Amino acid sequence: MKVLHLSDLHLSTKHQHDEEVVLRAAIETIEARRDEAGAFDLVIFSGDLVNRGGDENVFQTARSTFIKRFLDAAGASESQFVICPGNHDIDRDVVRKVGYIEAGLLKTLTNRSEINKFIDDHWSFPISSVPAPFARLSGFYRDVWATNPDSCISTNLFLKAYIIKQSDGDIGVACFNTAWRCTGEAGDVDKGNLVLGERVVDHAIELLRSARIKIGVFHHPLHWLNESDQVAVEGRLQAAFDLLACGHIHRSGPELRKTTMGDAILSQAGCLYGSREWFNGYSIVETDSSDTAIVRLYEYSDQRRKFLPATRIVDEGIVKYPFSSSGVASASHFGGTSxxxxxxxxxxxxxxxxxxxxxxxxxxxxxxxxxxxxxxxxxxxxxxxxxxxxxxxxxxxxxxxxxxxxxxxxxxxxxxxxxxxxxxxxxxxxxxxxxxxxxxxxxxxxxxxxxxxxxxxxxxxxxxxxxxxxxxxxxxxxxxxxxxxxxxxxxxxxxxxxxxxxxxxxxxxxxxxxxxxxxxxxxxxxxxxxxxxxxxxxxxxxxxxxxxELRRGAIRALSDTYFISKDEQDRRYQSLMEQLQRIGLPRSGYVVSLILWALKNRS
Missing domain, CATH: 3.40.50.300 (P-loop containing nucleotide triphosphate hydrolases)
Incomplete structure (x- = not known):
């Protein structure tokens, strides 16, 4: 498997000439790698395609001046290209005009239960009819995520999922939207407020069940998420995905994360274009038959107008990790005890x-x-x-x-x-x-x-x-x-x-x-x-x-998950205990849940 990982282009007409200098150099290096090792199986772009998502026709321009050219350089088709939105892809003016929506989201989405409920309530909305909390990404939805190549199996406000067919087993990709909670304001004000969503991860895992290799793509590193959301999604991503690709911080930093939940390679891509003087870079992730992943890091030299191995980050610009996919291993592996x-x-x-x-x-x-x-x-x-x-x-x-x-x-x-x-x-x-x-x-x-x-x-x-x-x-x-x-x-x-x-x-x-x-x-x-x-x-x-049997404290804890306000929690708990005592049923989780459901749905 050969993956080209790009991120943070920030395409803008203001810097069109300088951007073209850097992009042309990247294309030349990518073409050279394609000629040496063969066409790429997948091209990932992990957010911030444009500099200002509210600019007119900016996403259409990005498709013609960037996406098509880089796919040609990689020897890949539209069905092998996956993308998620970043904070620069939003329309900041939309957020500023309806500040009360942002204030309400900040107050409401504070824990896993509320986040999952919000996701459940908005899961079935089509991206052609964007509700107010997601209006900041209307342009991205319309001009980028609305494109559905043959590999796309699902699209909604939170997630775009793909299955890329391969002769040796399919590649499943889940592109998560962490930008819908961004305001785009300066000073890292969004840090700690963003949401990826446990429920979104659960849906993604189910959609990609058949894939041999599973890849998760999101713009922001997980420590930018709301704390409860980070706790809820980090282990799930680590357990179910083989490769996690993100951007945003404009630094290349791949690593192998080994936890009790599972092992996954994190590809933290550099910024493809910040300025001519910035650390401009990208990554290539390759796997081979020896269960090894090779991550090749490239950085831009403005003096030579070329992308070269990023030796400032790692010797020879190459780092190797053991790699074992989440899919079905070959039959010869099953008899072993490794x-x-x-x-x-x-x-x-x-x-x-x-x-x-x-x-x-x-x-x-x-x-x-x-x-x-x-x-x-x-x-x-x-x-x-x-x-x-x-x-x-x-x-x-x-x-x-x-x-x-x-x-x-x-x-x-x-x-x-x-x-x-x-x-x-x-x-x-x-x-x-x-x-x-x-x-x-x-x-x-x-x-x-x-x-x-x-x-x-x-x-x-x-x-x-x-x-x-x-x-x-x-x-x-x-x-x-x-x-x-x-x-x-x-x-x-x-x-x-x-x-x-x-x-x-x-x-x-x-x-x-x-x-x-x-x-x-x-x-x-x-x-x-x-x-x-x-x-x-x-x-x-x-x-x-x-x-x-469940103790009172456990019954109260279960009861509180069904109701939001403190007054209602107190009132329903008292009703529940009265029901249990009157009917004489065992205080088990199922019986308590069934009575709680009846209380919640009583007219």
């Missing part, structure tokens, strides 16, 4: 693991908007049998219960969790799968959920137990050989201790597969304490926990 293979499978599986978890907490048939497992999951109390005490005597905060669960996952022991059917064990199982996939376990493991009933007396293999979930989260990339030879976190749901044949078969699997750490959810049809003792006999050498 961390690189596990990392590849995990990266592919994470968004699907999260999607299934979100589906688990959704209220089917209610028309309720999608809910996120991290945002809306409230953890029930988990206590060891010997430590079980009344909920009223325990620090009544949902944060403590969640931290307790994460601490359990960090241990090395196998886990057994016992509880009644109505207490949300399956939701806890999906939450655990999400957290293990994000690196919250004892080591890097692929989390896989199996249903106890899937164990068969004729084929009680580990693969039989886990294959349905494994195939769904990795699109078939996780094989039997991989599961039996790599670190796995196996979650077995709805274990019936009265089914002695399957209990015995499961016990044999636990003894046999030393590469697996187990988390067993046991159904208790009577008192949890007595069933915990029976479970201890059936599955010795596991840490035993009893799952309890």
């Amino acid at each position: 961390a690189n293979t596990l990392s590849t499978i995990l990266r592919k599986a994470r968004p699907n693991i999260r999607r299934l978890a979100n589906d688990q907490i959704a209220l089917a048939g209610t028309g309720e908007q999608a809910r996120d497992i991290d945002e809306h999951f409230v953890c029930p109390p988990l206590n060891k049998l010997s430590q079980a005490i009344p909920a009223s005597q325990v620090n009544d905060t949902p944060e403590n219960d969640r931290e307790n669960l994460l601490a359990i996952l960090k241990g090395k022991e196998n886990i057994t969790i016992v509880g009644r059917s109505e207490l949300g064990k399956t939701t806890v199982a999906h939450y655990i799968a999400v957290k293990i996939s994000e690196g919250f376990g004892d080591q890097a493991r692929i989390p896989l959920i199996g249903k106890f009933a899937e164990l068969d007396s004729k084929d009680s293999s580990l693969w039989r137990l886990l294959r349905s979930y494994a195939n769904e989260v990795s699109d078939g990339a996780t094989t039997r050989a991989f599961v039996e030879g790599n670190p796995v976190f196996a979650i077995v749901d709805d274990i019936d201790l009265f089914d002695e044949t399957r209990v015995k078969a499961l016990g044999l699997l636990i003894t046999k597969h030393k590469n697996v750490r187990w988390c067993l959810f046991v159904r208790a049809s009577a008192g949890s304490e007595s069933f915990s003792k029976a479970s201890d006999n059936a599955f010795p050498n596991t840490e035993q926990y009893v799952i309890g």
Whole structure:
């Protein structure tokens, strides 16, 4: 794969001659690289195509004087060109004329819930009918994003997504809009106010599921985002994308970011044109068959009127990183146990693991908007049998219960969790799968959920137990050989201790597969304490926990996610507790959510 990454042209008639000098030099260098290594597969432009987005016909001029010429130089077609907007692409006068809109957005979009709600409310708007908060980008939408080459699969106010067909696997590109919250005023006043959007990232991941290589493009570095939005999107981008390309700060600075969420190469492009004296530069990212990414950095020399290797930044202007795509690896990789293979499978599986978890907490048939497992999951109390005490005597905060669960996952022991059917064990199982996939376990493991009933007396293999979930989260990339030879976190749901044949078969699997750490959810049809003792006999050498009903603090935290004003939150919480006490239903996440939905939608 060969990618040309350009950014920050700031095209303007005021500097037309000087711009042409620099652009002609860039074209010559790009043509030379094309002749040496072949045509480029993709051309990325990460924002600030023009200097002032409100100028008349400026975007049409950019298409003829810049985009077409650079695509020809790269040997690429229109379907291989992707672009996102930058802060210079907005019409600043639009923002200044309706300052009350900006003031309202600043006051409203302060946390993940409000940002996701705003995105949900505006997701289906076509770019041909731009609502007021996005009017500053009307010219860009009309003249740039309205162009839909064959590779474009989706366009709206927040995102433009592409699938570029390749013989060895497709390239998926998500171009995110961080400019719709820009004012363009001087002094970095926009820093900390911008929004990329967790919900936008979730949609992008789903759109690009089939791609072998996934690339995210946005103009502003993530530390320019609203703090809550940065926290919400950074891990998701790191987990799902192989290459992240941005601009804005006018400095070249590629890096390999390795986190518990996943590894991704960040291509921070230089400014293609600032002035003749500025550091003008661009980047080329190439991957080869040895799982290596080569980033070539170029900078402009005005004395020589040429783009040369950026030796001021790195020796020879070249930096190399290990590269493993998020897509399906070759068949020869699956039998190995390398961390690189596990990392590849995990990266592919994470968004699907999260999607299934979100589906688990959704209220089917209610028309309720999608809910996120991290945002809306409230953890029930988990206590060891010997430590079980009344909920009223325990620090009544949902944060403590969640931290307790994460601490359990960090241990090395196998886990057994016992509880009644109505207490949300399956939701806890999906939450655990999400957290293990994000690196919250004892080591890097692929989390896989199996249903106890899937164990068969004729084929009680580990693969039989886990294959349905494994195939769904990795699109078939996780094989039997991989599961039996790599670190796995196996979650077995709805274990019936009265089914002695399957209990015995499961016990044999636990003894046999030393590469697996187990988390067993046991159904208790009577008192949890007595069933915990029976479970201890059936599955010795596991840490035993009893799952309890949600505490008041957890119910209050869940209730507050449904309502905005403090008065309404207080009032609805009181109504909810009265309903629970009157009806006598178990205080589980699902039951509480269902009553909250009914309260919210009551006429």
